[in-house]
Amino acid sequence: MEYAGSIGELTAGQETVLGEVRKHWAAVGGATGPGDTAAAQEGVRAAYRAVGLSPPRFIVWLESPWAGVIGQAILPTVIAQVTGGLPARVRARFRRRLRGQLPADARGLIWPGIDSRIEAQVTDAVKERVDEAVLAPELWQSGWRRLTHQHMQSQVNAQRLGAFEELIQNGDPPARLDLEVLPRVHAELTAQVAAQAGVCGTAREVAVRLPRRWWRGTPLAHWSVAPHARADAMERIGVTGMAAVHGEQQVAQHAGWWWAFRDYAILTPRPDAFRRDAQGRPHCPDGPAAVWPDGWAVHVWHGTRVPASLIRGDWDTDRILREPNTEVRRCAIERMGWPEFITAAGLRQVGDSAPDPGNPGQRLTLYDLPTAIYNVPVRVLLCTNGTPERDGTRRSYGLTVPAQTPDPVSAAAGLLGLTREQYLTLSRAT
Structure with missing residues (x-):
């Protein structure tokens, strides 16, 4: 194939286009609610044609990524049950299932060779500029897809290792596959495969088992x-030469996670809701940050995935101190509130509290923190927000400072990169 030639610099119009692309895909990355299912399925067919394959015989939908993980493992069995396949052929399909999945390159696209096309047509400077302008943090880090990936790993590991008690304790129902998810997914797949195969199929009372390495x-x-x-x-x-990815792009704009195999594809919807904080980080203080139609959900505190019980406020100081993950411990303290945690944990105050020179009418107090909180010796400065909340109250919050900080005023000064004497003369609102 011949290419149009090297693109060595961008015009003002092209710079404008990059901003439009970034805005569009940032919106796609955070989109929620039902997409256009017909457009998504047509995108799947186009993606298959782009790699020289016939479109899959079966395209089915499941209601969450978790259901999709289960469905992609058992769908060969369901197809055989509905269409009259033999058990031996089903077992053979299990062995070929992973080998039969379409090839995916490191970029996460089905179509191979995209990078080589780009390399042949643009200079390194242009590539860097495109990546700088388009690959916004919200595309990589703040979307629900990344959260889903992290949550899925913990759920899969719990099923593999049988760590159900810990999940129950944390308020994250494991939805044991053999008792809940597997029968439901089997029934949904049976109905869809029967409808697409044009046969009378119902969810028969059969023992459904997951194959080895189902995940x-x-x-x-x-x-x-x-x-x-x-x-x-x-x-x-x-x-040029990028039309091959149009199918996948279409799927991404109308669906969530999906799986592509030679004979079948499984799609899942976007979440019904996806909540963020003022900085654009996934966050919800009173429920799941992302939730799917079947109830599968991810709980997040200012960008950090946490157990549902933490968000509900079920954690006391003992539970917080037993949490092995430093970031989750920090989130739990913030969820409880630093003043409440300091009182409940009986933290030792360092010296006397002092008036805050930069926040008139408010006081600063310094406390020692147990090493178990952050795994290193630190102190916490309890201070008050300079701006009232909507109800007129002022929120108190804790800021960690080095363990050798001698007093609260020095702690506040150090956070601003000032000396104690400089801070004493400062007038500001925190």
Whole structure:
């Protein structure tokens, strides 16, 4: 194939286009609610044609990524049950299942060779500029796809290792596969496969078992939409030969995680809701930050995935101190509130509290923190927000400072990079 030639610099118009691409895909990355299912399925068919394959015979939908992980493992069995396949052929399909999955490159796209097309047509400087302009943090780090990936890993590990008690204790129902999820997914797949095969199929009372390594099928669009944004941007500035990714881009705009196998594909919807804080980080203080139609959910505190029980406020100081993850401990303290935690944990005060020179009418107090909180010796400065909340109250919060900090005023000064004497003369609002 011949390419249009090297793109060595961007015009003002192309720079504008990059901003439009970034905005569009950032919106896609955070989109919630039902997408256009017909458009998503047509995108799947186009993606298959792009790699020289016939579209899959069966395209089915399940209501969450967790259901999708289970479905991609048992769908060969369901197809055989509905269409009259033999057990031996079903077992053979299990062995070929992973080998039969479509190839995916490191960028997360089905279509191979995208990077080589870009390399042949743009200079390194242009590639860097496109990535800088388009690959926004919200495309890589803040979307629900990344959260889903992290939560899925913990759920899969719990099923593999049988760590159900810990999940129950944390308020994250494990939805044991053999008792809950597996029968439901089997019934949903049976109905859809029967309808598409044109046969009378019902969810028969059969013993459904997961194959070994059932979790190993690799989903597409499971980490972020950044690869699609990059490919879109390159095409918009003149890179040719990119039409092969249009199908996948279409799926990404209307669906969530999906799995591509030679004979079948499984799609899942976007979450019904996805909540963020003022900084754009996934966050919800009173419920799941992301939740799917079947109730599968992810709980997040200012960007950190946490157990549901933490968000509900069920953790006391003992539970907080027993938490092995430093970031989750920090989130739990913030959820409880630093003043409440300091009182409940009986933290030792360092010296006397002092008026805050930069926040008139408020006081600063310094406490020692147990090493178990952050795994290193630190102290915490309890201070008050300079701006009242909507109800007129002022929120107190804790800021960690080095363990050798002698007093609260020195702690506040050090946080601003000032000396104690400089801070004493400062007038500011925190």
